Amino acid sequence: MSKYFEGLNYSLANEDTWIEFRLAPQNAKSIFTVCGSGSRATPLLARNPEEIHVVDLSETQLKLFRLRVRAAKVLSYENYLYFLGYTQFTKNYLNRTILIRELGLSEEDLIFWKDLETLWNDHGFVYLGKWERHFMKLGRLFKSISMSNMDPIFEAKNLEEQQLALNKYWKPEFFRRYTQVVMNEWVANKLLYKGSFAGSKSNNTMKVSAAEFIYREFSDLLQTTHIRKNYFLQMIFLNHIKYPEAFPAECDPEIIEKIKQSHTHIQTHQKNLLELLKESPHDFYSLSDTFSYMSDDEVANFLSGLPKEIAPSSQMVIRTFMRKPGFAISSPWTSDIALNKEMARKDCTRMYEFTLLTKTSL
Ligand SMILES: C[S@@+](CC[C@H](N)C(=O)[O-])C[C@H]1O[C@@H](n2cnc3c(N)ncnc32)[C@H](O)[C@@H]1O
Known part of the structure; x- marks a missing residue:
């Protein structure tokens, strides 16, 4: 195991x-x-x-x-x-x-x-888990070395505003190169997965590398979905879930009432x-x-x-x-x-x- x-x-x-x-x-x-x-x-x-x-x-x-x-x-x-x-x-x-x-x-x-x-x-x-801390650290590192300001992209009230902010603040090529470094097999195993990284060559059953997969899916999320509602991207790029509309299911007041x-x-x-x-x-x-x-x-x-x-x-x-x-x-x-x-x-x-x-x- x-x-x-x-x-x-x-x-x-x-x-x-x-x-x-x-x-x-x-x-x-x-x-x-x-x-x-x-x-x-x-x-x-x-x-x-x-x-x-x-x-x-x-x-x-x-x-x-x-x-x-x-x-x-x-x-x-x-x-x-x-x-x-x-x-x-x-x-x-x-x-x-x-x-x-x-x-x-x-x-x-x-x-x-x-x-x-x-x-x-x-x-x-x-935000205590090793997984969360690792990806939040990668988010901070991305922010500091790319000097990207992600806040306006998440602030956007709709997809049109988000597209304008992306054009101004998002650096796709830089992000692609960044994923190639941080999601590479050696780094992922060394810093987080202790040899169990499912994206490594010997484990991976997908036709793409982990870096390419993440680049492709994140790019699509940024282009086609309203990320003010996305807790996962906020955790990584803003280091906290800034907008309540992004909260996961366990924060829904009706769900909490039913749990009670x-x-x-x-x-x-x-x-x-x-x-x-x-x-x-x-x-x-x-x-x-x-x-x-x-x-x-x-x-x-x-x-x-x-x-x-x-x-x-x-x-x-x-x-x-x-x-x-x-x-x-x-x-x-x-x-x-x-x-x-x-x-x-x-x-x-x-x-x-x-x-x-x-x-x-x-
Ligand atoms: C890969 S993790 C995914 C966690 C999940 N994404 C989350 O959001 O909390 C799934 C959980 O399953 C546990 N786990 C992994 N293999 C297991 C197994 N064979 N039997 C029971 N639990 C297992 C891990 O300890 C971990 O807490």
Whole structure:
């Protein structure tokens, strides 16, 4: 198992969390989700399943999920956004050290987070992950060496204004050369992925390099979408999510209200997801971007090992980045290539290939 998946790698979500939220059924018996930062898993509670099973190899990621859920359940909406780090002020002068005591965390989780207080007390949790810090650093470096002012591009109120700002402030050729340096295999493995970079030559199953892929997708996002609504690009290029209209699903007030009212039995598992998948049936699966880091052998026949009791119409969302290991899709499971492509395009990070699997009643 990769050495990369230890400690706190993810704290915000480098996945567009609206995608899975929109697919998840209401009032399901059971939802299965990979944890990661927890910000894709947490909104699924608003769908009020009877049970949710949250799995990760890293216990720290699970602790972050439990912290998010307690914060959503207990804190006022304003204090919740502030506590996580989406906003930096509350009207009532409460600080995060005081708020964490209100959450009702287990003693073990509370001690864990209190020990790290100096890391989160000033700015919260969402920018703490190694992945987020790495890409925010790349954003700062890009800004300083290209001397680009990205603010006016994000400030634009519509696509026309954004196009004018791009013409004035964006340096596409410089960005292309920059991605070639920072997304090259050696740099990515050395500075972040500890040898597990899915975009490296030996892993990559796409026809393009990681640098070319990122250049192409970011350029398209900048040209065709309103990036004032894109949290992912704001995190990288502005080093924080400046505009509330870009906030991910876990910041939506209606979703938070539904999480407060949900009665879901929550179980967290520190385990290999491939093992947990075999144990019991679920109605919706959000497997995040985990298969990119697995071998063909590990996943080749994983569908045939799933419990037979999985109900017809159940769905499973698999994301892959640069590397999609081969796995057999056979009856009763189906996947629609056009729909997978559409989901990849809708995801505001544009980093993933999607495989949406649906169980038919055959
Ligand atoms: C590659 S990361 C993606 C994180 C995600 N993009 C996010 O936004 O939070 C997925 C998470 O899966 C966990 N993971 C990777 N392989 C796993 C496995 N075989 N079983 C369980 N968890 C795994 C990692 O520790 C990580 O937290």
